[in-house]
Amino acid sequence: MASPLRIGLAGLGTVGSGVVRMLARRRDGLAAATGRAVEVVAVSARDRNRPRDCDLSSVRWFDDPVALAKDPDIDVFVELIGGHDGPARAAVEAALGAGTPVVTANKALLAHHGIALAAAAEASGAGLYFEAAVAGGIPVVKTLREALIGNEIERVSGILNGTCNFILTKMQDEGVSFEAALAEAQALGYAEADPTFDVDGFDTAHKLAILASLAFGLAPDPEAIHIEGIRSITLADLNAAEELGYRVKLLGVALRTATGVEQRVHPTMVPKHWPIAQVSGVTNAVAVDGDAVALTLVGPGAGGDATASAVVADLADIAAGRGAKPFGIAASALRPAELVAIQGHEGGYYIRLAVVDRPGSAATIARHMAEQNISLESIMQHRRGRPHGGERADAAADPAPVVLITYATTEEAVRRAIAAIEADGVITAPPQMIRIEKD
Structure with missing residues (x-):
């Protein structure tokens, strides 16, 4: 068996700790499937003393994630810090510059800097993997990039933010106001104290930018997306939708049109009998319409285990020697995204x-x-x-x-x-x- 794949992991929050636990739990299964063990050998986090539900007794600690990314004794750098600039971006650029493959769950980083990072990965021969960046545990990145390669994609759409879907479901099912549903989402940890990124549609837009790149060969660009959130949705709207045979969902939609690829995020009424209308709570769903195949993928869109599952899937690909261009084609071939008038x-x-x-x-x-x-x-x-x-x-x-x-x-x-x-x-x-x- 080949030598172990040595992982350097930056960010030990819910997802990072979940990755450590999953790799330990699935050690033998991963080794059997990929031909080599996969093990975390070094980590970086802001607080070494914070209690964590995972065994870190044998790993090396780095206070600086950039130093960890440059460490010659790791084979893969996993970035779970978050944010589209600052330490996350610096560390990912450092790893790619050193020729070290990167696995990230950072949709904001990819949406804002994806084309530059993909070019850096290609230049150094390192891989850039990001299954965990969109729709949590749903394998939509590999589906678009690999499984549907024979299709010309016409449309990608979906529920990409669990927080908004939880709020709309709560309002619909229990007749509570937006403010009350948001407060419960915050109490349960589904929404941040400042929920702007979720409820105003920006999180969905970042994920849609990545999906549009994979589906249509566009450079990720949130500025090319029309964005509306759910703050204006009232019980009156939900009740009217119910009476008319619809459900209201916050959708991200990218579709091919005569004037270009239209990208938009907004509340949408969808027929109640559609599969996507039945998706409730924090669950995500992605519908893909190709010229040969149309399918809908449904699953957990957030949470430690779901996102960790996607991270570990990327690590398994690296361990097995499976790779692909980050967005399916060369970074230089990605076309600029344009804001198509909605x-x-x-x-x-x-x-x-x-x-x-x-x-x-x-x-x-x-x-x-x-x-x-x-x-x-x-x-x-x-x-x-x-x-x-x-x-x-x-x-x-x-x-x-x-x-x-x-x-x-x-x-x-x-x-x-x-x-x-x-x-x-x-x-x-x-x-x-x-x-x-x-x-």
Whole structure:
């Protein structure tokens, strides 16, 4: 049997500790499968004295992850620090510069610097592996890069952030507000004290940038992605979706269009019978549509064991001598990603308006929709309850929630119509618009 594959691991949080435990637990199985043992020989972490649920008694410690990355006595550098700059980037660049293969779970690093890191890996002959960077334990990177190589990919989409999916599921199933669902996600450790990165869509965008690179040969670039989060989603929207036969999910979508590859992150209504609509809690799902095969992968999108599983899978590939170009093709062949205007996207739309309850309001709305050639599939109006069952004296001033469902149209047309409706003063609050995916 070949000599052991010596791992230097930077970052001993939930995932890092999980990798150490998994390698110890699967030592014999990995050796049998790859032809050599895989063992952690050195680590770097900010606090040596912090209690950890793994055995580190025989490893060497480094205070500086860059020094660990340059250590000639490791064969692979595993980066689990996080962040797209600072120590994580410096350490990964140092390892690749030294010709040491890198395994990382750092989606932000890859989204912002992936093309430069891939070029560095190719120049030094080292590998750059990142199965754990997208969708946790779901093997979507290898699926796109290797298993579906015979397909021309038309579309990649999915639920890529477990925190947002947990919040939307909680709101839908238990009728709680966004704020209450977010507070529970934070209490359970699914969301950070500052949840901006998750709930405003940036985490999903970083993962989508990586998937778009693998699927379409683009350089990862978050600036080429239209991003919306879930803060504006209310129980009214979820209840309306339920009544109409949909569920609301935060989706990342990349698809081939006549004007380029459109990349977008936003809340979306999907039919309840679609597999992706059934994905609840912190689970992730990725749907891939190729010209020969269409499939949906579902699994744990976060957590120590799920992400550690993906890291160990990459380590097994290295131990067995299996390698591939990081994004499937040479870094120099990756095309620049461009921000394709989402206004050109055609589909149905859900529009919720707080309409002034007075004669002519409905006609004004209908007129502006018609001016933009928008056809309406349905109109729903639920009057707010009146105390004691009677009409309020100020009923005319009380906004009536009105929901419009459009047939396929362009986002540009919808936004023009909404702007005209706002300008005419017939709504009393910012309108809500959610894109609809249909069969």
